[in-house]
Amino acid sequence: MKKIDIAVFVLGILTFLAISLSLYMAFIYTPLEKTMGAVQKIFYFHLPLAWIGFLAFFIVFLGGVLYLITGSIKWDNLAYSSAEIGVIFSTLVLVTGSIWAKRAWNTWWTWDPRLTTMLILWMIYVGYLMMRNAIDNVERRAKISAVIGIAGFVDVPIVFMAIRWWRTMHPLLITSKGMGLAPSMLTTLFVSLASFTLLYLYLLLIRVRLGLAVNTAEEIKIRLSDKL
Amino acid sequence: MKSLWYLFSAYTIIWFLIWSYTMWIGRKQTHLFREIERLKTLLSKHDLSE
Amino acid sequence: MRYLKKVLAITVKDLLLEAHTKELTPAMLVFSLIVIVIFNFSFEPGMQNADIITPGILWIAFVFAGMLGFARSFAKEHEQESIRGLMLAPVDHSAIYLGKTLSNLVFLFCVEIISVLVFGIFFNINIFPIIPGLAVVLGLATPGFVAVGTLYAAMAANIRLREILLPVLLFPIIVPVLIAAVKITGSVFKGQPLSDVSGWLNLLVAYNGIFIVVGVLTFEYVIEE
Numbered sequence: 202m203k204k205i206d207i208a209v210f211v212l213g214i215l216t217f218l219a220i221s222l223s224l225y226m227a228f229i230y231t232p233l234e235k236t237m238g239a240v241q242k243i244f245y246f247h248l249p250l251a252w253i254g255f256l257a258f259f260i261v262f263l264g265g266v267l268y269l270i271t272g273s274i275k276w277d278n279l280a281y282s283s284a285e286i287g288v289i290f291s292t293l294v295l296v297t298g299s300i301w302a303k304r305a306w307n308t309w310w311t312w313d314p315r316l317t318t319m320l321i322l323w324m325i326y327v328g329y330l331m332m333r334n335a336i337d338n339v340e341r342r343a344k345i346s347a348v349i350g351i352a353g354f355v356d357v358p359i360v361f362m363a364i365r366w367w368r369t370m371h372p373l374l375i376t377s378k379g380m381g382l383a384p385s386m387l388t389t390l391f392v393s394l395a396s397f398t399l400l401y402l403y404l405l406l407i408r409v410r411l412g413l414a415v416n417t418a419e420e421i422k423i424r425l426s427d428k429l
Numbered sequence: 430m431k432s433l434w435y436l437f438s439a440y441t442i443i444w445f446l447i448w449s450y451t452m453w454i455g456r457k458q459t460h461l462f463r464e465i466e467r468l469k470t471l472l473s474k475h476d477l478s479e
Numbered sequence: 480m481r482y483l484k485k486v487l488a489i490t491v492k493d494l495l496l497e498a499h500t501k502e503l504t505p506a507m508l509v510f511s512l513i514v515i516v517i518f519n520f521s522f523e524p525g526m527q528n529a530d531i532i533t534p535g536i537l538w539i540a541f542v543f544a545g546m547l548g549f550a551r552s553f554a555k556e557h558e559q560e561s562i563r564g565l566m567l568a569p570v571d572h573s574a575i576y577l578g579k580t581l582s583n584l585v586f587l588f589c590v591e592i593i594s595v596l597v598f599g600i601f602f603n604i605n606i607f608p609i610i611p612g613l614a615v616v617l618g619l620a621t622p623g624f625v626a627v628g629t630l631y632a633a634m635a636a637n638i639r640l641r642e643i644l645l646p647v648l649l650f651p652i653i654v655p656v657l658i659a660a661v662k663i664t665g666s667v668f669k670g671q672p673l674s675d676v677s678g679w680l681n682l683l684v685a686y687n688g689i690f691i692v693v694g695v696l697t698f699e700y701v702i703e704e
Binding site: 269321322324325327328331332335336341344345347348349351352353355356359360362363364366367 | 627630634637638639640641644647648650651652654655658659662678679682685686689690693697700701703
């Protein structure tokens, strides 16, 4: 069996164990939060999803830069895989955030700087995926993806600052999710963060493996058509 | 507790989405694996006949 | 110095072409005016929130007009195959980027100036005392928008669905410019001094700097025949 398949297997088991542990800790180990009750427990997955979402987009940026420097399509494959996973994680952040907001503050959406920035980030990377579907030429697609990934990533801090500035001029009806964190909550958060990092790496690995297979299939097809 | 429904739906969505994605990748992988094998045999047949 | 000359040569070529054909700018202007007029229909006269909404209308009009202009400017090059000639010229491709950005900037400025005048008439805002403030916000916000828009238009130039993709790709990136421009314009309309919005002005300067650099560095990879 190839090395990558072994890595996938091991990582898969580790991820499964870690996620199970964080589920246990989130539901049973941590106490119920005073004001919000059970719905607060969304936090243990909502926050790691957001952080790992950002990590995923950083990898898109990195993959783009490395592709432009080296020209090796493997970096584009990495960037694309990470973008797909990043979009999934960001979608989950927005959806879980919305569910939490509805229960805790009786509104489906708030123009909170962090949530709004996440929405913009989501739009940038959905655009990235749409654009990839519109180009067939492998190299051109990789180059444009790299530039969009770089521009998008550079833009996000600016967007965050702009929105936060804007928001401080209009006092929020809903204050940010400040909560006192009991030690058990903090531990659970870290365990959850670690398990989502593992999940991200696992998904990234299997997605990259798929991408490599796609490229291999394309190559063989080209060689076949040359011979015919 | 009404809260539990929200909590439950949030978690369900998370795992549903992640699970579906993993399954999708798995299916494409097997499909591609078969495709690559098929193409490789085609290629080697051509090499032999030349 | 020679680099600058080449950049300007490209800009001047575009400007001359436009002066002869008058294809682009009238279309952009009409588009901008249509947006302004349509928004007018959504408001009652003398509405409470007019202050807050009117700067937004202006900038949405500019954004749409701008995107139209950027897309057309590259589409034209591809249609006429002049893009090949440009690329074969003995100059760093980033000069093409800067040249095109400058010409797009000139076109958009013209559209903006006329739109502002018309806007003042339609919404009964006295433009003349606030011209310096408006000049600053137009002068600071437009370059950043055009720099990013030109880069993205070059990317979208040869793709399927480019009419849909350019707005989809561009909008999230220009959110900071939009917010800052609308904030500053709103403040200018109220007659406040520019020092009140210095933070936003700084943000625009930073944005412009960052994205012009990004554009110059990455245009090379984006342009193709």
